[in-house]
Amino acid sequence: MVITESKNFDEILSQLTKGSNIIILGCSECATACETGGSKQVKDLAEKLTENGMNIINQKVLNISCNLLKTKRDLKDLENIDNCDTIISLSCGNGVQTLLNLTDIKVIPGTNTLFVGEEVGSNYFIENCRACGECRIGRTAGICPITRCSKGLLNGACGGSKNGRCEVNQRIKCAWIEIYERLKNLGELDRLYEIQPIRSYSNISKRRVLNKGKQDNA
Amino acid sequence: MPDSKLKKTLDNHNFAITAEIAPPKGTDFKRQIKVAKRLMDRIDAFNVTDFQSASVKASSLGLCIELIRNKIQPVLQITGRDRNRIAVQGELLTASHFGIENILCLTGDHPSHGDNPEAKPVFELESVSLLNTARSLENGVDLGNNQLDKPYPEFYLGAVTSPVYTPLEVQLIQMVKKIKAGAQFFQTQAVFDIDTVRSFIDRTSQMNTNILIGVVPLKSAGMARFMNREIPGIKVPENLIKILENSNNPVEDGIKIASDFIIQLKDENLCQGVHIMAIGAEENIEKILNEAKLN
Numbered sequence: 231m232v233i234t235e236s237k238n239f240d241e242i243l244s245q246l247t248k249g250s251n252i253i254i255l256g257c258s259e260c261a262t263a264c265e266t267g268g269s270k271q272v273k274d275l276a277e278k279l280t281e282n283g284m285n286i287i288n289q290k291v292l293n294i295s296c297n298l299l300k301t302k303r304d305l306k307d308l309e310n311i312d313n314c315d316t317i318i319s320l321s322c323g324n325g326v327q328t329l330l331n332l333t334d335i336k337v338i339p340g341t342n343t344l345f346v347g348e349e350v351g352s353n354y355f356i357e358n359c360r361a362c363g364e365c366r367i368g369r370t371a372g373i374c375p376i377t378r379c380s381k382g383l384l385n386g387a388c389g390g391s392k393n394g395r396c397e398v399n400q401r402i403k404c405a406w407i408e409i410y411e412r413l414k415n416l417g418e419l420d421r422l423y424e425i426q427p428i429r430s431y432s433n434i435s436k437r438r439v440l441n442k443g444k445q446d447n448a
Numbered sequence: 449m450p451d452s453k454l455k456k457t458l459d460n461h462n463f464a465i466t467a468e469i470a471p472p473k474g475t476d477f478k479r480q481i482k483v484a485k486r487l488m489d490r491i492d493a494f495n496v497t498d499f500q501s502a503s504v505k506a507s508s509l510g511l512c513i514e515l516i517r518n519k520i521q522p523v524l525q526i527t528g529r530d531r532n533r534i535a536v537q538g539e540l541l542t543a544s545h546f547g548i549e550n551i552l553c554l555t556g557d558h559p560s561h562g563d564n565p566e567a568k569p570v571f572e573l574e575s576v577s578l579l580n581t582a583r584s585l586e587n588g589v590d591l592g593n594n595q596l597d598k599p600y601p602e603f604y605l606g607a608v609t610s611p612v613y614t615p616l617e618v619q620l621i622q623m624v625k626k627i628k629a630g631a632q633f634f635q636t637q638a639v640f641d642i643d644t645v646r647s648f649i650d651r652t653s654q655m656n657t658n659i660l661i662g663v664v665p666l667k668s669a670g671m672a673r674f675m676n677r678e679i680p681g682i683k684v685p686e687n688l689i690k691i692l693e694n695s696n697n698p699v700e701d702g703i704k705i706a707s708d709f710i711i712q713l714k715d716e717n718l719c720q721g722v723h724i725m726a727i728g729a730e731e732n733i734e735k736i737l738n739e740a741k742l743n
């Protein structure tokens with residue numbers, strides 16, 4: 231899922247004009263799981279903004295904020311939307327921009343989008359995939375070197391690991407030592423001797439669009 | 449192959465000596481040139497660091513060109529940290545134009561440890577890919593499969609390795625890959641313990657490559673402790689730290705330790721040469737050479 235953190239309240243406040251008519255929209259999916267855009271966070275923000283002299287004219291948790299068709303329907307039925315001059319979106323950066331595609335009203339983000347991640351404990355998220363577009367972890371015992379090696383190396387370890395830790399970040403294990411150990415256990419150490427071709431950046435350096443259907447909303 | 453002195457020395461099975469030299473954090477290369485000129489007849493090549501420790505300095509290519517102008521042979525260190533494939537290939541072609549043949553390919557330290565820690569790390573090419581890239585240019589094609597104009601560059605390629613590493617097999621596999629990718633010589637991280645060299649050489653003898661063992665003259669017990677704590681792949685044995693601690697002249701004793709180590713490496717015929725890293729005290733290289741009776 232997409233991992234978010236709540237923005238600092240003062241930063242949100244600094245983007246608003248006193249007396250604005252504001253609608254706060256959360257998201258039922260990732261932002262709810264991250265406790266940044268669920269009903270509680272929407273309500274808390276509404277209260278704090280009211281205390282600071284803002285008019286909160288509606289608040290709602292959208293059902294999958296990053297789904298254009300669903301959100302289009304939700305906005306149509308949204309009470310008070312015609313009087314609104316600012317929407318605060320408590321979803322990830324995608325959800326914020328889904329709203330932008332549907333309305334001319336000013337939309338501002340209430341979260342920082344951090345990474346695509348995995349929930350490994352309560353309120354504990356880690357990044358294991360950078361969406362490189364060409365998954366290669368079949369060759370690296372399932373461990374992603376792009377994400378988990380601090381230098382994103384594709385051709386094996388650098389010389390910097392100490393006590394199995396990464397030279398860049400002592401709190402994490404060296405991804406390439408982990409890959410080595412796992413491949414060894416799997417009896418596939420041969421794979422480490424293969425020279426990996428240089429990765430292509432031609433796709434990921436441009437905005438990516440996947441259109442398997444007919445319409446193109448990008 | 450053109451006339452790399454380092455290559456000749458290694459091909460002729462003579463004991464090779466390279467010395468590391470860092471470009472200044474500024475515009476004046478006088479000190480570096482002075483040190484290099486004094487030692488040029490005794491050293492096979494001066495190995496010029498590439499923004500060492502991810503810190504801003506004059507470039508490796510710049511100092512290498514200046515050395516060449518003074519008829520001194522350099523090893524150009526090149527990392528993938530700061531350059532994408534376009535810049536790397538351009539830099540290698542430029543190096544070749546100026547007569548720089550020895551190229552040492554390294555992955556590079558992460559910028560977060562340098563003096564501009566907010567820099568964007570590139571790492572598009574790591575050591576193995578850098579070697580492959582240099583090879584490709586030698587064959588007249590760039591990484592985009594475009595033909596180069598003649599004459600094509602010719603390089604003598606090297607790489608690095610770290611004998612004090614657990615599990616060592618990880619580094620040994622990297623060495624095999626680097627040889628496959630074109631490395632003809634290796635220089636190692638600094639080693640201080642002869643047993644470490646013995647077992648490392650034992651495990652790499654099948655590779656039939658040239659290994660220059662890294663030698664750092666210690667300046668004090670404090671420096672040794674700092675390196676043990678902070679620098680990956682460094683392990684200064686306690687007995688050496690004690691000697692420095694009890695010494696009245698730790699710098700001289702550090703030089704003695706380094707030269708004795710070189711003498712032992714040579715006597716036991718353990719390696720094809722040494723790579724001396726004096727870390728800011730390049731003036732001491734001469735003393736090491738004298739004490740070790742090299743040339």
Ligand code: SF4
Pocket residue numbers: 358359360361362363364365366367374375376377
């Ligand atoms: S290789 Fe890594 S970044 Fe790429 S898709 Fe697979 S897990 Fe994600």
Ligand code: SF4
Pocket residue numbers: 378379380381382383386387388389390391395396397398403404405406407
């Ligand atoms: S120590 Fe390991 S994880 Fe860290 S940068 Fe080097 S190879 Fe990658």
